[in-house]
Amino acid sequence: MKIIKTGMAGSLESSDVLITVDSNTGKGRNISLESTVKRQYGKQILKVVEHTLDLLEISDVTVRLEDKGALDCTIRSRLEAAVYRAAGSETYPWESLT
Amino acid sequence: MKMNKNSIGREIPEKIGKLKLSPFEGAFAHTPLVRQDKGNRRLPRLNKLVDTIEQAVLKSELKDGMTISFHHHFRAGDYVLNMVMDVISNLGIKDITLASSSLTTVHDELIPHIKKGTVTHIITSGMRGKLAEFISAGHMEEPVLFHSHGGRARAVEEGEIKIDVAFLGVPSCDVYGNANGYTGPSACGSLGYAKVDAKYADKVVLLTDYLAEYPNTPFSIDQDMVDYIVKVDAVGDPEKISTGATRITRNPRDLLIAQNAADFIAASPYFEDGFSLQTGSGGASLATTRYLTEYMEARNIKASWALGGITGQIVKMHEAGLIKKLLDVQSFDREAIRSIGENRLHTEIDASYYANPLNKGCAVNKLNVVILSALEIDLDFNVNVLTGSDGVIMGASGGHSDTAVGSGLSVIVAPLIRGRTSTVTKRALSVVTPGESVDVFVSDRGIAINPRRKDLIEHFCDVRLPFHTMEELLDKAERLVGRPDPIEFTDKVVGLIEYRDGTIIDVVRQVKGLE
Incomplete structure (x- = not known):
């Protein structure tokens, strides 16, 4: 999948995460994380992001996460939605990932 | 029996058995607070009002290294602590132990006073906001002592916390110091924490925005405990002192x-x-x-x-x-x-x-x-x-x-x-x-x-x-x-958590990497 525009998903509500996905052509993955639980779960959140991007086969991308304590399942779904939006995808193969 | 003549000419024995007797020396001799000008009806009524917080601080003889106290009945609407601390800081007084019954988000303004050395020790039930982050980041030399409400009362009564001057904001008081918490625009209700300080502090300064007619009954703080009274524009923000009826959550x-x-x-x-x-x-x-x-x-x-x-x-x-x-x-x-x-x-x-x-x-x-x-x-x-x-x-x-x-x-x-x-x-x-x-x-x-x-x-x-x-x-x-x-965490202890009996149940350490 190729990122062609900015895609966003999520919110800044407690227990949610706002994810913004952008292109980063030829420059790999650029992931930035702000989180209310960064000290406790920062590594785990980045692991989920990397893993989800692997499954989506995205290698060049900018991802910005503003996390308000979202669970892993929420982070995964918000990221998928943001990526599909950023790729201009018309179909959402949700189940193929899980 | 050796006799002494007292000031009205009566013969008083110097001793009765082992009891030494002091002869009367005049109606005003040993009671300095009694008015000496009996009969002068043009003098202002007897009162304890001083014009400014600064005068009250000076009259209280607050010195470097002393302990002052406040109460937290005004919660996040409190103006008193910040007003008084600004005055103390401007007077150049240093090394103060601040023993407030608790601290809230409005007390972030303490940070410059800590940096300047005006406040070097803090004793409180808790703290929040920027001040709490400042402490957690290890910016204060001495650890903050956290006590329970009962533990504080014990420490004050036992003299473990010796309050030199208590600055107590009160919603109403009269010119002689009878104060209560439920009259006036800044009403806060019970003055339960302030009462202990009024009783045990060496000097008691009341701050109020509502001077009531004497005697302001019923009173929670009694006139016989109060040294000075300052009338200020407002002791707090009524909107933040108390909220309206709390609705039952729908969460x-x-x-x-x-x-x-x-x-x-x-x-x-x-x-x-x-x-x-x-x-x-x-x-x-x-x-x-x-x-x-x-x-x-x-x-x-x-x-x-x-x-x-x-x-x-x-x-x-x-x-x-x-x-x-x-x-x-x-x-x-x-x-x-x-x-x-x-x-x-x-x-x-x-x-x-x-x-x-x-x-x-x-x-x-x-x-x-x-x-x-x-x-x-x-x-x-x-x-x-x-x-x-x-x-x-x-x-x-x-x-x-x-x-x-x-x-x-x-x-x-x-x-x-x-x-x-x-x-x-x-x-x-x-x-x-x-x-x-x-x-x-x-x-x-x-x-x-x-x-x-x-x-x-x-x-x-x-x-x-x-x-x-x-x-x-x-x-x-x-x-x-x-x-x-x-x-x-680092090894630095930034807070001591005191159990109610005065023993230390735990310590709080500096959080690593906190600015």
Whole structure:
């Protein structure tokens, strides 16, 4: 999948995460994380992001996460939605990932 | 027998047996506060008013290294502490120990006074906001001492905290110092924490924005304890001192916690006619009281008294005849403030009466049921109400440990997880209340009785409620949120958590990498 525009998903509500996905052509993955639980779960959140991007086969991308304590399942779904939006995808193969 | 002539010419024996007698020397000789100008009707009425806070500070003879105190009845609306600290700082006084009954978000303004060296020690029940982050980041040399409300009263009465000057904001007082908390625009209700300071401080300065006619009865602080009075424009922001009637939460999770807690309490042996209770002001705690009311009405059970932080909801139950009497150390909202001013059975008590463990009998000892909150509770039932899951100070000890140990049944209510943070942890980051005084933890996802309470476990063996062990609740939480990385601390101790008897139950350390 190729990122062609900015895609966003999520919110800044407690227990949610706002994810913004952008292109980063030829420059790999650029992931930035702000989180209310960064000290406790920062590594785990980045692991989920990397893993989800692997499954989506995205290698060049900018991802910005503003996390308000979202669970892993929420982070995964918000990221998928943001990526599909950023790729201009018309179909959402949700189940193929899980 | 050797005789002395006194000032009115009478012969007074120098000694009677071993008792040495002092001859009378005149009506004014040894009572400097009595007016010396009897009969001069043109002099202003006797009063203790001084024009400015600065004059009051100077007259109080506050010096470097002394201890000053404040109360926190004005909560987040308090102007007094910041006003007085600015004056003290401008006068160049240094090395002050600040012993406030607690500190709130408005007290971020203390940071420059700490940096400047005006304040070098802090003793408080808790702190929040930027000040708490500043302390957690290790910017203060000496650790902050955190006490419980009862522990503070004990320390003040025993002289462990020796208050040189108490600066007490009062909603109303007269020119001679009779003050109460329920008259005037900045009414805050009970002055329970201020009363202890007024009694034990060397010098007492009152600040008020409402001068009442003498005598300002009924009074909570008596004229015979007061040195100086300053009239200021406002002691606080009424909007932030008290809120309107707290509405019952509609948050379904809080309601579920409350239903579980009320079901548990109603099925416990403590729920009987004439029982006593204390509740908090948090969403789940207020809702628990609501559900408990339904049980009380259905079973025709009345409480004999309620203690604590009194809320409008408790007042409502009192006025409906469900609770006979109220003992109030701190009034949480406008309804409670109104009630303490007009209701004889709503009685103001001071912090020592409330919870001092070493006086001859404090009210928490007679409490049957208390409902308390928690930031964290661990597998040993130790409770943290002081530091957040990131290790940063964000709360207060309050009456938590006092009521937990004093009551027959201490019920901790909290959601099992908040955001991505589990309330149940293997080991609480900091301990305010020891697990041996905690009886049950009630969450939205289950109830855990402390295994120490074998009597309760036996009592509930036939009751169908969502019982779990604390280990099972931890497991439930971790399956949802994962296992957190441990917070990294440095070796520097930034806070000492004092148990109510004066011993240190835990320390708070500097959070690594916090600016």
